[in-house]
Amino acid sequence: MSGRATRRRLCALLPPTGGRGAVTASAIGAIAFAAGLGAIGGLAAGRAADGWRARLDGSATVAVRAFGLESPEAAQARTAETLLGVRGVSAARALDPAAADDLVARLIAGGPASIRTPGARLLGVTFTPGSPSTATDMARALRAEGLDASVDDHGLKTSPLIHAAAVAILSAAALGALIAIAIGAVAAMAARQGLAQARDLARLLRTLGATDGFIAGLFQARSGRLAAWGASAGAIAAMLAAAAWRVFGGDKGVTALAPLGWADLAAAAPVPLVAALIAAGAARSAARAALERAM
Amino acid sequence: MPTSPQALSADTEIRAQPAPAVRFDAVSLRRGDDPGILRGVSFALAPGSFHVLTGAAGCGKTALLGLISLAQAQSAGRIQLFGRDASALGREERPLLRRRIGVVFQDDRLLDHLSIFDNAALAPRVQGRRPADYGDEVAEILAWVGLGGARDAMPGALSPGYRRRLAIARAVAGRPELLLADEPTAGVDAASGQRILRLLAQLNGAGTTVLMATRDRGLAASSGAPVLHLRDGRVAAIEAFERAAS
Numbered sequence: 001m002s003g004r005a006t007r008r009r010l011c012a013l014l015p016p017t018g019g020r021g022a023v024t025a026s027a028i029g030a031i032a033f034a035a036g037l038g039a040i041g042g043l044a045a046g047r048a049a050d051g052w053r054a055r056l057d058g059s060a061t062v063a064v065r066a067f068g069l070e071s072p073e074a075a076q077a078r079t080a081e082t083l084l085g086v087r088g089v090s091a092a093r094a095l096d097p098a099a100a101d102d103l104v105a106r107l108i109a110g111g112p113a114s115i116r117t118p119g120a121r122l123l124g125v126t127f128t129p130g131s132p133s134t135a136t137d138m139a140r141a142l143r144a145e146g147l148d149a150s151v152d153d154h155g156l157k158t159s160p161l162i163h164a165a166a167v168a169i170l171s172a173a174a175l176g177a178l179i180a181i182a183i184g185a186v187a188a189m190a191a192r193q194g195l196a197q198a199r200d201l202a203r204l205l206r207t208l209g210a211t212d213g214f215i216a217g218l219f220q221a222r223s224g225r226l227a228a229w230g231a232s233a234g235a236i237a238a239m240l241a242a243a244a245w246r247v248f249g250g251d252k253g254v255t256a257l258a259p260l261g262w263a264d265l266a267a268a269a270p271v272p273l274v275a276a277l278i279a280a281g282a283a284r285s286a287a288r289a290a291l292e293r294a295m
Numbered sequence: 296m297p298t299s300p301q302a303l304s305a306d307t308e309i310r311a312q313p314a315p316a317v318r319f320d321a322v323s324l325r326r327g328d329d330p331g332i333l334r335g336v337s338f339a340l341a342p343g344s345f346h347v348l349t350g351a352a353g354c355g356k357t358a359l360l361g362l363i364s365l366a367q368a369q370s371a372g373r374i375q376l377f378g379r380d381a382s383a384l385g386r387e388e389r390p391l392l393r394r395r396i397g398v399v400f401q402d403d404r405l406l407d408h409l410s411i412f413d414n415a416a417l418a419p420r421v422q423g424r425r426p427a428d429y430g431d432e433v434a435e436i437l438a439w440v441g442l443g444g445a446r447d448a449m450p451g452a453l454s455p456g457y458r459r460r461l462a463i464a465r466a467v468a469g470r471p472e473l474l475l476a477d478e479p480t481a482g483v484d485a486a487s488g489q490r491i492l493r494l495l496a497q498l499n500g501a502g503t504t505v506l507m508a509t510r511d512r513g514l515a516a517s518s519g520a521p522v523l524h525l526r527d528g529r530v531a532a533i534e535a536f537e538r539a540a541s
Contacts, residue, residue: 013417013420015406015408200404201406203366204404204406204417205417205421206366207364207365207366207398208393208394208417208418208421208422208469209390209391209393209394209418209421209422209469210390211387211390214421214423
């Protein structure tokens with residue numbers, strides 16, 4: 001006898017699933033699509049919040065209004081000089097009107113025309129890292145110099161951003177948990193149905209000396225494989241959808257609010273592996289339980 | 296031909312060493328309101344013996360084989376397999392004991408989605424042996440039953456006689472110490488039936504204990520083996536087939 005037998009590929013013991021396997025894979029694929037989008041969205045939301053926080057933390061904007069005979073530019077220069085004398089301020093630079101308009105446009109809905117005050121000028125303030133100044137200290141110093149100025153500490157705006165990001169990430173995690181449960185339920189149901197239809201085969205294998213673990217392993221492998229295929233299709237679809245979001249979202253559209261990077265698409269990559277592991281584990285547990293009950 | 300068995304009859308004290316391959320003590324099997332498929336059955340099969348189990352259709356032959364193969368549990372009585380009390384076996388021990396028993400089912404139970412080779416190799420495969428270890432062995436068994444040239448074919452292409460031979464090959468591939476054959480010649484022509492009987496006799500000659508259930512009186516007679524005749528849920532062990540027929 002040649003070594004053909006040793007080289008031959010071991011074929012699946014379970015009979016082909018036919019359409020039932022395709023239905024299971026499709027269901028898991030649809031769930032994985034949602035999981036992929038959730039993972040990508042969660043990552044993008046977290047990154048967006050981090051980006052905004054990085055831009056806002058450690059800085060402030062000061063608006064100064066000239067009055068009397070003092071020109072706006074002179075008031076702006078005097079404000080910068082005053083602020084540089086405040087402890088915890090490392091830099092204070094005058095923003096030219098165009099840059100100020102742009103900043104306002106990004107921060108406040110409605111655009112700059114409606115909020116600009118005639119004669120007002122803006123300054124960007126950078127705090128000393130580790131010992132930043134406060135809006136109160138800066139306002140007090142400006143008042144002492146007779147300047148009509150208001151201080152907008154950007155750091156005060158980070159709290160709601162952090163909260164929003166945490167909500168987004170937790171929502172994505174909760175969605176992930178629900179999806180994991182759904183994948184497990186689909187796989188367990190498929191395994192129970194498969195075992196019911198392959199009852200004679202299971203009995204035969206038992207007669208031949210197969211352990212319950214061996215038989216359950218067949219359903220585990222099949223479910224894992226089906227889930228991997230279905231979830232791969234779902235994850236790829238999610239990546240394509242996110243790519244479309246990235247390409248067609250536009251600078252002023254959804255991508256401006258949640259700046260999706262190409263690397264974020266990789267968040268959907270682990271979905272097939274996770275789905276396969278969940279499905280395999282759920283199928284094994286369901287099959288073992290059914291075997292112990294039925295025979 | 297089969298080896299001469301120990302003298303065995305109901306309620307006979309077993310003195311053979313080692314322990315009988317199979318021993319039934321007052322075993323009963325009931326299902327629902329049925330008064331009893333088996334009622335207080337007692338017998339023993341010595342290791343290396345060949346017995347024929349006869350009885351009318353529906354008398355419980357398959358049920359009795361199912362008890363021996365641990366496919367079901369008795370309602371009462373005690374079953375010992377290779378000296379072990381079957382009822383006392385733990386969940387992990389039962390598969391190990393089943394591996395010592397080969398079963399040829401009445402309905403073959405071949406897996407039509409697997410090739411002839413893969414069907415025959417089921418037992419070593421579920422036992423966790425590697426293909427490199429059992430490949431040649433299974434090929435030899437297939438050659439022995441006359442299927443050496445058809446290993447890659449599918450069972451659906453086989454005649455009933457060859458399907459039965461494949462079922463025997465599958466039962467034997469696990470190297471069982473006890474072979475249970477349930478109507479192994481049913482539905483096959485006389486020549487195939489004799490060929491199957493010779494295969495079982497050869498196995499018995501190699502030391503395997505064989506219990507063959509059949510309704511075919513001619514086959515039982517030609518086997519020359521002692522007969523366990525099942526009637527009214529009870530078994531009677533008779534040395535010669537003629538006495539069972541009478």
